[in-house]
Amino acid sequence: xxxxxxxKQKIEEFRPRTTKLTKEFGDVVIDKVxxxxxxxxxxxxxxxVTDISYLDPQEGxxxxxxTIPETFAALPKAPGSPFPTVEAFWYFxxxxxxxxxxxxxxxxxxxxxxxxxxxxxxxxxxxxxxxxHPMTMLSAGVLTMQKDSKFLAYxxxxxxxxxxxxxxxxEDASDLVARIPVVAAFIYNLKYRSDFQTAPHxxxxxxxxxxxxxxxxxxxxxxxxxxxxxxxxxESGNVSAHTTHLVHxxxxxxxxxxxxxxxxxxxxxxxxxxxxxxxxxxNFQAKYCADQEPTKELIREALWDTLNAGQVIPGxxxxxxxxxxxxxxxxxxxxxxTPGLKNDxxxxxxxxxxxxxxxxxxxxxxxxxxxxxxxxxxxxxxWYYGLTEWDFYTALFGVGRCLGCMAxxxxxxxxxxxxxxxxxxxxxxxxxxxxxxGRPM
Ligand code: NMX
Ligand code: MLT
Numbered sequence: 001x002x003x004x005x006x007x008k009q010k011i012e013e014f015r016p017r018t019t020k021l022t023k024e025f026g027d028v029v030i031d032k033v034x035x036x037x038x039x040x041x042x043x044x045x046x047x048x049v050t051d052i053s054y055l056d057p058q059e060g061x062x063x064x065x066x067t068i069p070e071t072f073a074a075l076p077k078a079p080g081s082p083f084p085t086v087e088a089f090w091y092f093x094x095x096x097x098x099x100x101x102x103x104x105x106x107x108x109x110x111x112x113x114x115x116x117x118x119x120x121x122x123x124x125x126x127x128x129x130x131x132x133h134p135m136t137m138l139s140a141g142v143l144t145m146q147k148d149s150k151f152l153a154y155x156x157x158x159x160x161x162x163x164x165x166x167x168x169x170x171e172d173a174s175d176l177v178a179r180i181p182v183v184a185a186f187i188y189n190l191k192y193r194s195d196f197q198t199a200p201h202x203x204x205x206x207x208x209x210x211x212x213x214x215x216x217x218x219x220x221x222x223x224x225x226x227x228x229x230x231x232x233x234x235e236s237g238n239v240s241a242h243t244t245h246l247v248h249x250x251x252x253x254x255x256x257x258x259x260x261x262x263x264x265x266x267x268x269x270x271x272x273x274x275x276x277x278x279x280x281x282x283n284f285q286a287k288y289c290a291d292q293e294p295t296k297e298l299i300r301e302a303l304w305d306t307l308n309a310g311q312v313i314p315g316x317x318x319x320x321x322x323x324x325x326x327x328x329x330x331x332x333x334x335x336x337x338t339p340g341l342k343n344d345x346x347x348x349x350x351x352x353x354x355x356x357x358x359x360x361x362x363x364x365x366x367x368x369x370x371x372x373x374x375x376x377x378x379x380x381x382x383w384y385y386g387l388t389e390w391d392f393y394t395a396l397f398g399v400g401r402c403l404g405c406m407a408x409x410x411x412x413x414x415x416x417x418x419x420x421x422x423x424x425x426x427x428x429x430x431x432x433x434x435x436x437x438g439r440p441m
Pocket of ligand 2: 233234237238239240270319320373374
């Protein structure tokens with residue numbers, strides 16, 4: 001069965017579960033909210049629902065119930081590669097089913113049609129100053145396509161039906177996941193390769209095609225596949241996924257929603273941390289290692305200098321995780337398996353930071369999680385393959401994150417989630433409830 005038909009069946013079978021929970025068990029309490037949580041970014045408040053992925057603080061992410069190694073092992077692989085195609089992963093994220101080779105091939109074929117980017121996007125991007133940040137360009141590129149949104153056209157058709165609306169979201173979502181690597185590659189070539197553009201390959205899978213479009217070597221095809229899958233989804237509460245969900249909940253179409261999600265991803269406490277890691281490491285080498293080899297002692301000194309200057313150590317800490325991010329470990333293992341990378345001086349420094357930073361952060365005593373997150377390890381791989389323009393790293397993250405955000409909003413519409421609108425209170429109210437020992441219920 002084709003992906004959309006499978007999804008239709010899945011969504012229709014799933015709906016009664018959500019309806020029953022809301023109608024029959026809607027009053028069941030699943031959490032309480034403290035003053036610290038209301039002021040402190042709603043940390044740990046259980047008030048979002050998604051079945052696409054789940055983040056356990058100790059174990060890390062599971063995509064559709066599978067850990068990262070299980071996901072990589074289960075899915076059909078790209079030809080001659082130990083890594084699955086992004087197309088197979090997309091099928092899996094949307095449906096929860098591991099696709100067959102034939103189902104994967106169908107998605108690949110469909111994306112080859114969907115990946116055609118309207119030429120007005122190129123005009124828009126070329127009109128922007130060349131020193132514009134790639135995330136601004138990516139967000140603008142996505143937003144520019146909004147005028148041709150199929151969801152928007154469906155909404156304006158006069159036949160809008162809540163039960164079927166997910167189908168138009170699915171169409172936009174599929175177009176966007178197929179197009180975003182093409183847009184990102186265009187931006188890369190525009191900014192760093194003197195606008196030398198390579199057309200998408202008619203047969204290559206998404207990761208391989210991205211490598212092809214930016215003029216990368218054969219081995220980078222696996223890097224791209226791994227990177228996009230690892231960065232795809234991290235349950236619903238992270239800034240990019242939550243923003244996309246929130247904006248789409250107003251029935252803003254997927255282009256509006258994901259452009260907004262990308263703007264959140266561009267923040268240094270979120271996706272931009274991967275570029276910050278590279279710039280921190282380069283600054284460290286320039287400042288502390290001009291006439292000596294990097295050592296753990298020098299790294300310790302540099303980490304303390306950063307903390308004492310009131311800055312965060314990029315790539316370390318997490319709002320949910322309380323152990324080393326398995327996405328960090330997956331990339332570290334890739335480095336250890338890749339002969340040149342294993343001995344790469346930058347990887348050695350990143351490994352030394354891994355040995356030193358958790359102790360320094362623990363001694364510093366502020367962060368609840370001194371362990372590295374995904375961003376601490378991703379840049380070094382890109383750098384090794386010659387993708388040294390680190391302000392592009394978050395755009396790579398944005399290509400991967402599109403998969404998770406689009407799968408989520410397709411299901412949001414399928415299950416008819418309403419507009420999101422939490423309640424706010426005033427500081428005076430908090431003071432009154434604090435004095436009374438709690439809010440009178
Ligand atoms: N370096 C220094 N201080 C830190 C760090 C860090 N890496 N992580 C947390 N803290 C501080 C944090 O700033 C806060 O300080 P204060 O009380 O003065 O405001 C305190 O520790 C408690 O913060 P937590 O509750 O541990 O972390 P929170 O949930 O608020 O924030 C992050 C999570 C990820 C924003 C935070 O750990 C951070 O800023 N890390 C560095 C940036 C980074 O790597 N971001 C990428 C996250 C992954 N991603 O891709 O999105
Ligand atoms: C993510 O992948 O979105 C980050 O790890 C941040 C998060 O989960 O909050």
